[in-house]
Amino acid sequence: MADLPADTRPDRSRDARFAWIAAGATLATILIANFAPASGPAPLPRPAAVSPAEDPGCREWTDSCRVCTRGADGVHCSTPGFACQREALRCTGR
DSSP states (O other), rough: OOOTTTTTTTHHHHHHHHHHHHOOOOOOOOHHHHHSSSOOOOOOOOOOOOOTEEEEOOOEOOSSSSSSEETTEEEEOOOOOOOOOOOOOOEEOO
């Protein structure tokens, strides 16, 4: 097969310009997404939560695995089960 004459070959310069523009737009989007500051107000600091174990008013608390009670002779906790999945501590008795 012989090469086509220069005047009948398709012009690919438009495709090449489009490819460069698309690559530049993609790069600009990635850079803006990574380096732009986050919008919105700054989160408020959370107050320090007091654990039920540190709260003298809480007499019984649990983490869904074990139950702890505060008595006159100290704190006593049950033994957790074999397949226990702990949750956040919560006071169950005052």
